Amino acid sequence: MKALADGLFTVFKHLFMKPVTLEYPEKKRELSDAFRGKMVADTNTGEHCCIGCGVCKKVCPSGAISYEKNEEGKVVSYSFDLKKCIFCGNCMYYCPRGAINMTKEYELGCESKENLILTYKKEGEDD
Numbered sequence: 698m699k700a701l702a703d704g705l706f707t708v709f710k711h712l713f714m715k716p717v718t719l720e721y722p723e724k725k726r727e728l729s730d731a732f733r734g735k736m737v738a739d740t741n742t743g744e745h746c747c748i749g750c751g752v753c754k755k756v757c758p759s760g761a762i763s764y765e766k767n768e769e770g771k772v773v774s775y776s777f778d779l780k781k782c783i784f785c786g787n788c789m790y791y792c793p794r795g796a797i798n799m800t801k802e803y804e805l806g807c808e809s810k811e812n813l814i815l816t817y818k819k820e821g822e823d824d
Contacts, residue, residue: 728801733784735802738775740819747775747796747819753788762788772819779805779813 719726728734739745749772754762761781765774789797807813 728803732801732803733786733789733799735779735800735805736777736782736788736815737798737800738777738817739796739798740775740817745795747772747792748794749819750793752791752793753797756787756791758785758787759783774816774818776817777815779815780810 738747740747749764749766751764751772753775754764759781761778761783763776763778764772767773784799786799789795789799805813
């Protein structure tokens, strides 16, 4: 009887408490500013544009970043492989120009693995 009473007490105690779970697709959790989600690169011209130094590729522990250079040695495109990325943020922290940012986008599920490779081409560069 004591075990039954303890169980009922626990049920009634939690019956009137606010739920801690969310109805996920309809209601989404608010993320902090330090959240590291999908990355984006600024390849346009401007103060925070990529200069092609390659630091991001060197500091990436999983090898998720690659880039292509033209005949002159200039970087023309970058690729971020989200299948390999561990979202550590090293590429963002060590970029000398601040050209890589981590967004709050975390719903990265897709039906094709090719959709998980993000490619950014530098503006004004020939293919």
